[in-house]
Amino acid sequence: MGNYYNTGEIMRSYDIRPTKSLGQNFLNDLGVVREIVSIAQLSKEDAVIEIGPGLGVMTSMLAEEAGMVVAVEIDTKLLKVLEPLKIAKGNIEIINEDILKLDIKRDIIEKYIVPNGYKRVKVVANLPYYITTPIAMKFLEENVPLLESLTFMVQKEVADRMTAGPGGKEYGALSVAVGYFAEGKTAFKVPPSAFTPRPNIDSAVVSLIVRKTPPFELKDKDYFFKVVKASFAQRRKMLTNSLANAPYLGVTRDDVTETLEEIGKTATIRGEVLTPAEFGELSNSLYKKRG
Numbered sequence: 001m002g003n004y005y006n007t008g009e010i011m012r013s014y015d016i017r018p019t020k021s022l023g024q025n026f027l028n029d030l031g032v033v034r035e036i037v038s039i040a041q042l043s044k045e046d047a048v049i050e051i052g053p054g055l056g057v058m059t060s061m062l063a064e065e066a067g068m069v070v071a072v073e074i075d076t077k078l079l080k081v082l083e084p085l086k087i088a089k090g091n092i093e094i095i096n097e098d099i100l101k102l103d104i105k106r107d108i109i110e111k112y113i114v115p116n117g118y119k120r121v122k123v124v125a126n127l128p129y130y131i132t133t134p135i136a137m138k139f140l141e142e143n144v145p146l147l148e149s150l151t152f153m154v155q156k157e158v159a160d161r162m163t164a165g166p167g168g169k170e171y172g173a174l175s176v177a178v179g180y181f182a183e184g185k186t187a188f189k190v191p192p193s194a195f196t197p198r199p200n201i202d203s204a205v206v207s208l209i210v211r212k213t214p215p216f217e218l219k220d221k222d223y224f225f226k227v228v229k230a231s232f233a234q235r236r237k238m239l240t241n242s243l244a245n246a247p248y249l250g251v252t253r254d255d256v257t258e259t260l261e262e263i264g265k266t267a268t269i270r271g272e273v274l275t276p277a278e279f280g281e282l283s284n285s286l287y288k289k290r291g
């Protein structure tokens, strides 16, 4: 077996066929699994939430490094692989649910993690690619108590967008949102050959360290995210047009021009040049002017 997990053999012996629509590309490269786990910097003081344990290859390693693992898997057919692993390890809980339907605080933290005495939570997951961004944003936006970091395997292109700074074509609403909640960096790239079946894209592992305090003050967080969304909705347009054309912001072109001048920017700029903090200033000022 060497450095490879016999993913194909396990699927055959349990009679499991991967479900494409659930993003089931299982890791077969134990070196990659080890690297993901080492990036998460786990200790026995940590509780881990794993999203989509699949055949349990990473779950097993997480259970060795962390105090406990709560694994959320939507696919009931995988329980026949995961239940024996749970019994063998003794520190794994399995929740057979859709992660997007759970209230992370109520259904995971307060139910499993706090009663077991853990004070630190780390999320580690090889995410199902069809819902990467909603899952990442759910954990960042829900203000999950005790959450310290998220180590995610995602599509390379999404990893680039999550960690991009202003100016480039990868920089967008996702980069600003991730940057507001966390300090992110792309840790390493992973080729399709690390998975069974192989996806037809490259993947990458991102490490997001959750900020303890916001990097800048916002008058209204929802309004900030609406401004960011409108700023990138039509990337080729000037900000004055994009923002004045978004009725839910309640501002005129003059409001936007004036605000940009206040923060030392010209009226002709596009959203992609502003840093997250400048979006903060812009939205705070527009918030006061909105009709």
Ligand code: SAM
Pocket (backbone or CB within 6 Å): 022, 023, 024, 025, 026, 027, 028, 051, 052, 053, 054, 055, 056, 057, 058, 072, 073, 074, 075, 078, 097, 098, 099, 100, 125, 126, 127, 128, 129, 131
């Ligand atoms: N962790 C395993 C590995 O690395 O081999 C499997 C990763 S696979 C890319 C994604 C996993 O997420 C699958 O097991 C899939 O069934 C599960 N999944 C898909 N959608 C889900 C959802 N909404 N909630 C929880 N798990 C989900």
